[in-house]
Amino acid sequence: MESLLNELVALSVKRLLLDAMLGKLARFLRIFGYDAEYSRELDDRQLLQLAKESGRILVTRDVDLYRRALMRNIPAILITEQSLSGMVAELMKEGFSFEEQQLAQTRCPVCNTPLRQASKEEVRQNVPPASLRRYNQFYICEACGKVYWLGSHWRNIRSTLKRAHTLLERRATKSRRGKAASPSRPPVS
């Protein structure tokens, strides 16, 4: 299962199905171009069935659901962290990337539809004048009509990523230290 999961991630098969607890993470993934399906209406059985039928990687916080997925050969990722940056760090460890150039494939955080770039003229009615003057990159969702731009929330996204990287580095240092120290440790019975 481990190798299948790595293979799927490596092949940039970015199709995911997130459980009802992970709405915030789903929105974050969509911004970076991941096809992240998320529904609060599906129960565990339906989630497993949909993941299997659609070939999506199940991302869940529920240990029991995670185990059931693995038993059915459904690739799954268990999320244990509570904070968004912690969850993002867990996905980075699984080989997911969150780079600025992925915005070329960005999706609507609300409905998961791929966004297309829009000109200032096109979005003039939907964007406050100050933002229209200040920013140059605008996106539109043709499914739900929402308009997006790289405004102040982009700073929040960047700081989330920064915290995620710090968490990963801290953990890597810890595990290196753990390994170095283990041979001299007395066996625990």
Ligand SMILES: [Zn+2]
């Ligand atoms: Zn939308």
